[in-house]
Amino acid sequence: PLAMGAGFGAGLGLALASSAFIGGSFVLKKKGLLRLCGRARAGQGGHAYLREWLWWAGLLCMGVGEAANFAAYAFAPATLVTPLGALSVLVSAVLSSIFLNEQLNVHGKIGCILSILGSTVMVIHAPQEEEVSSLESMAEKLKDPGFIVFAVCVLVSSLLLIFVAGPRYGQSNVLVYVLVCSAIGSLSVSCVKGLGIALKELFSGKPVLKEPLGWVLLVCLVICISIQINYLNKALDIFNTSVVTPIYYVLFTTAVMTCSAILFKEWQHMVLDNIVGSISGFLTIVSGIFLLHAFRDMPFSPSLLPLFLQPARADPHSPWSSADRHQSCQHQPLLPSEDKGSQSAEEEEEEEE
Numbered sequence: 505p506l507a508m509g510a511g512f513g514a515g516l517g518l519a520l521a522s523s524a525f526i527g528g529s530f531v532l533k534k535k536g537l538l539r540l541c542g543r544a545r546a547g548q549g550g551h552a553y554l555r556e557w558l559w560w561a562g563l564l565c566m567g568v569g570e571a572a573n574f575a576a577y578a579f580a581p582a583t584l585v586t587p588l589g590a591l592s593v594l595v596s597a598v599l600s601s602i603f604l605n606e607q608l609n610v611h612g613k614i615g616c617i618l619s620i621l622g623s624t625v626m627v628i629h630a631p632q633e634e635e636v637s638s639l640e641s642m643a644e645k646l647k648d649p650g651f652i653v654f655a656v657c658v659l660v661s662s663l664l665l666i667f668v669a670g671p672r673y674g675q676s677n678v679l680v681y682v683l684v685c686s687a688i689g690s691l692s693v694s695c696v697k698g699l700g701i702a703l704k705e706l707f708s709g710k711p712v713l714k715e716p717l718g719w720v721l722l723v724c725l726v727i728c729i730s731i732q733i734n735y736l737n738k739a740l741d742i743f744n745t746s747v748v749t750p751i752y753y754v755l756f757t758t759a760v761m762t763c764s765a766i767l768f769k770e771w772q773h774m775v776l777d778n779i780v781g782s783i784s785g786f787l788t789i790v791s792g793i794f795l796l797h798a799f800r801d802m803p804f805s806p807s808l809l810p811l812f813l814q815p816a817r818a819d820p821h822s823p824w825s826s827a828d829r830h831q832s833c834q835h836q837p838l839l840p841s842e843d844k845g846s847q848s849a850e851e852e853e854e855e856e857e
Contacts, residue, residue: 515580516627518572519588525569527595531603532562538604578700582693582764583782584630586757587623590789593749594619597796615795622788629781631770638705639717642698651767658687658759666735674738678747681739685732686755690763692728695721697768750797754790761786 536559554560569592576585594616601608608616636642645651665684674680702718712718739748765771771779 512580512630515576515578515585516588518576519580519585520591522569522573522576523588523591524595525565525572526589527592528599529562529565529569530596531599532565533559534562534600534604536560536562574696575700575703577693577697578704581631581768581770582697583761583770584626586693586760587626587786587789589757590619590753590793591623593753593793593796609799611795611799615792618792618795619789620792622785622790622792625781625785625788629778629785631765631774631778631782636697636701636768639698639702639712639715642701643717645767646698648767651763654763654766655691658691662687662731675742678739678743678751681735681742682748682752682755684735685739685752686759688728688731689756690759692725692732693760694763694767695725695728699725747797750790750794753793757786 536556539556539558573585573589597608597612597616600606636645662684665680665687669677669680670684698721699718702712702715702721706712736748736752739752774782
């Protein structure tokens, strides 16, 4: 059964607040950069944006959002928290169309609706993870053979991608560096989950700082995040953002859901309709994110519609509705008028003979 207690509600609220703050931070920072007005811009190597309070407000919102996202993992399943991060893209797109006058075309609006619907379905069918309330129980989870095999596969595949596939195909195939970010990111989310549990114990008065597992998780988190940032920046530098972002979201969320299912047994006690609902919600969010990014620069004009939906066809006073435009080919003469005249003259000569 779905755990809808206070802890789940707190995690869901933190995840939604995180998306709102992170999505708003992009708009605030963009607004601050636009107010530079001739001063050295960030794209030209300048740092005048450091004097803009809007840019600092955006940075503060980003920090609050990341902190809320960090805390959400301590209360709600990672399978729920991670996909809800897509709502930050939705918030950013909507606020940009309002405050930055950036056009949100039909594809983007449909993508926003799909993201909201998919997120709602995932919340309704969210899995219930096994109770992990202490670092001792977290240590037991990390010793599980299934998770050890998964972690070894992630590390070996990441090393192969970095040192073998990267030099050969990294400049031509977007999947190489994005797969590295996604695979390592699944381990970083597990570290965040463990650190969230450690912080809960710390606030309750337990001597968590003496536990070595908390420090190990912190070091692993720093290493994983560093690798993610490095290879995500490489992917963004080589390929278009509209290509990298949706692919990264899909692969990263899939890796996190797989890791959480193995480590916290989130799918073990789910019934079939909840499993189908969670997968359907995730795929709906993926479709919405794809529409938001893949077609955001495409202007939508009536010429892109099918012919029977175009205004010129639908207007009864348009030239398309005139009789000569709608004549069927069977009513057209098969031969030109000159040919018909010459043909009739030949027939008269034959009759006289």
